[in-house]
Amino acid sequence: MTKILVIGAGGMLGTDVMHALAPYAPRGLTRTDLDIRSESDVAAAVEGFDVVVNTAAYTRVDDAESERELAFTINAEGPRNIARAARKTQARLIHISTDYVFEGTASTPYPEDAPTNPLSVYGASKLAGEVAIQEEHGDFSTILRTSWLYGEHGSSFPHTMLRLGLSHPTVSVVEDQIGQPTWSMDVAQMIKSIAESSIVSGIFHATNAGSTSWFLFARALFERAGWDPERVIATSSENFPRPAPRPAWSVLAHEQWSLASLPLPRAWTEALDEAWNSFMHTWVGETPHGKK
Numbered sequence: 001m002t003k004i005l006v007i008g009a010g011g012m013l014g015t016d017v018m019h020a021l022a023p024y025a026p027r028g029l030t031r032t033d034l035d036i037r038s039e040s041d042v043a044a045a046v047e048g049f050d051v052v053v054n055t056a057a058y059t060r061v062d063d064a065e066s067e068r069e070l071a072f073t074i075n076a077e078g079p080r081n082i083a084r085a086a087r088k089t090q091a092r093l094i095h096i097s098t099d100y101v102f103e104g105t106a107s108t109p110y111p112e113d114a115p116t117n118p119l120s121v122y123g124a125s126k127l128a129g130e131v132a133i134q135e136e137h138g139d140f141s142t143i144l145r146t147s148w149l150y151g152e153h154g155s156s157f158p159h160t161m162l163r164l165g166l167s168h169p170t171v172s173v174v175e176d177q178i179g180q181p182t183w184s185m186d187v188a189q190m191i192k193s194i195a196e197s198s199i200v201s202g203i204f205h206a207t208n209a210g211s212t213s214w215f216l217f218a219r220a221l222f223e224r225a226g227w228d229p230e231r232v233i234a235t236s237s238e239n240f241p242r243p244a245p246r247p248a249w250s251v252l253a254h255e256q257w258s259l260a261s262l263p264l265p266r267a268w269t270e271a272l273d274e275a276w277n278s279f280m281h282t283w284v285g286e287t288p289h290g291k292k
Contacts, residue, residue, distance in 0.1 A: 002024055002050045002051055002195070003024075003027075003048060003049045003050050003051070004021055004024050004026040004027070004049060004050070004051045004052075004053065004195065005026065005027050005028075005029065005045065005046060005049040005051070005052045005053065005091075006018055006021065006026050006027070006028045006029070006053045006055065007029050007034060007036065007045070007052065007053065007054045007055065007056045007082065008029075008030070008031065008054060008055035008056030008057065009028025009029055009030055009055070010028075010030030010031065010032070011055055011056070011153070011154060012149065012150075012151040012152075012153045012154030012155075012156070012184050013055045013096065013146075013149065013151065013184045013187060013188065014028065014030075014055040014056075015151075015152075015153040015154075016151055016152075016153070016184045016185045016187070016188035017053055017055060017188045017191055017192075019185075019188065020185070020188035020189050020191065020192045021053075021188075021191075021192055021195065024195075026053075027049070029045060031056060034056075036054075036056050036074065036078030036079075036081055036082060037073050037074060037077060037078055037081070038081070039081045039084065039085075042078075042081040042082055042084075042085045043081075043084075043085040043088065045085075046082065046085035046086055046088075046089060046091060047085075047089060048089075049089070049091050050091055050092065051091060051092045051093075051094065051195050052082060052085075052086050052091050052092070052093050052094070053094045053095075053191055053195070054078075054079060054082050054093065054094070054095045054096065055096050056074070056078065057074065057075055057096065057126070057129075058070060058071045058074040058075050058122070058125065059122075060122075061100070061120060061122045061242075061244045061246075062242055062243040062244045063243075064120065064121040064122040064125065064244065065120065065121050065122075065243040065244050066243070068121045068125075071121055071122060071125040072121075072124075072125045072128060074125075075122075075125035075126050075128065075129045076125050076128035076129045076131075076132055077132070078129070079095055079129040079130075079132050079133050080129075080132035080133070080135075080136055082095075082133075083095075083132060083133045083135075083136035083137040083141060084136050084137070086137050086140065086141070087136055087137040087140070090140065091140070092140050092141070092142070092195075092200055093133065093137055093140060093141040093142070094141075094142050094144065094191055094194055094195060095129070095130075095133055095141060095142070095143050095144070096143075096144055096145075096146060096187075096206075097126050097127075097129065097130050097143050097144065097145045097146075098122075098123065098126045098145055098146065098147060099145060099146070099147035099148075099179065099207070099247060099250040099252055100118055100119075100120060100122055100123030100126060100147075100247060100250075101116040101118050101123055101126055101127040101130065101145065102114065102116060102117065102118070102123075102247055102249075102250070103117040103118065103119050103247060104119065104246070104247020104248045104249045104250060105248065105249065106249050106251075107249065108251075109211075109251045109252055109253035109254075110205075110251065110252050110253060111253045111255060112145075112202075112203045112204065112205055112253065112255065112256050113203070119244075119245040119246075119247065120244040120245055120246075121244065122244060123247075130143055130203075138201060139200070139201055140200050140201060141200075141201055142194050142199060142200065142201055142202055142203075142204065143202070143203045143204070144187070144190060144191065144194070144203075144204050144205075144206040145203065145204070145205050145206060145207075145252060146182055146187050146205075146206045146207055147179050147180055147182060147207050147250045147252060148179045148180055148181045148182050148207070148217075148250065149182050149183075149184055149187065150181065150182070150183060150184065150275070151183060151184030151185065151275075152184075152185075152275075152278070152279045153184075157181075157214070157217065157218075158217075158221050158275075158280060158283075159283060161173070161217075161218045161221050161222075162221060162225060162280070162283045162284050163283070165221075165222060165225060165227055165231070165284070166284065169231065170231050170232070170233050171218065171231060171232050171233065172232075172233045172234075172235045172239070173214050173215045173217075173218040173232055173233070173234065173235065174213070174214050174215060174234075174235055174236060174237045174239075174240060175213045175214070175215035175216070175234040175235070175236070176213070176236050176237050176248060177213060177214050177237060177246055177247075177248055177250070178211055178212070178213050178248065178249050178250065178251060179211065179212070179213075179214075179247075179249075179250035179251060180207040180208055180209070180210065180211055180212075180250065180251055180252065180268055181208060181212065181217050181268045181271075181272060182206070182207045182208045182268065182271070183208065183271040183272070183274070183275045185275070185278075186206075186208055186265065186266065186271050187206045187207075190204070190206045190265065191206070193262050193263060194262070197260065197262060199260050199262075202256060202260075203256065204254075204256045204257060204260075205252035205253060205254055205256070206265070207252050207254075207265060207268075208265050208266060208267060208268035208270075208271045209254065209264065209265045209266060209267050209268065210267045210268050210269065211251045211268075212268065215232065215234045215235075218232045219232045220269070220272065221272075221280075224272070224273075224276045224280070224281075225281075225284045226284075
């Protein structure tokens with residue numbers, strides 16, 4: 001029987017991965033259980049497992065601009081430690097990366113082999129993690145890039161928008177950033193598909209299909225809450241300056257799923273409908289500004 005280790009099991013994605021892989025009785029390690037910056041601790045943790053799934057990461061995009069060393073230690077050296085440990089035991093490694101490795105100036109979906117050019121420290125640290133894994137254990141490592149991730153367990157854009165919708169008459173949201181809202185449970189199922197397949201290496205884009213703007217994503221959330229979508233006001237990124245630059249275009253292609261004869265990701269709207277019925281509807285209620 002395949003023995004699976006999930007690193008970062010306490011996070012939004014890690015929690016869903018543990019659920020998706022439940023038939024395999026995976027062992028989950030949270031950041032409290034394992035510091036991936038310790039090569040010796042990682043080596044001990046990986047021993048005895050056939051598949052290692054790494055969802056652990058430094059994800060505070062803006063803070064990374066002033067915490068560069070910490071971001072690189074966790075997002076680059078941590079994955080290198082995991083890849084080295086997996087190489088010693090010949091375990092397969094499945095690692096989660098991000099759309100932030102791209103600069104976001106394209107106008108068509110980024111293929112998996114598109115040139116990378118991150119704009120932020122966070123993106124650079126995640127790209128360094130990809131490179132480290134490929135250097136240490138490339139023949140038995142699969143990298144899954146995701147973006148605009150949301151889920152039940154942890155903070156996310158939908159949670160923020162619905163919370164603001166409960167307390168504010170209007171909400172301003174940028175319309176000049178385009179991407180793919182992606183449900184963490186769908187990514188967990190993609191990870192499961194890779195783990196159950198004969199795929200042992202390569203790069204896959206683990207996002208829901210289609211594309212939209214943050215503005216239209218927010219309106220879709222308001223519509224599902226039964227609120228007037230006109231309460232969401234379009235604005236531009238220049239009105240919301242952030243320490244870290246964001247890719248303006250974060251739409252990723254999915255060709256590798258077809259080439260590997262694995263299921264293609266479903267549309268983001270379909271995933272959102274299921275996520276809404278599963279848990280998001282519990283986040284909203286009757287308020288003066290947004291009655292159902």
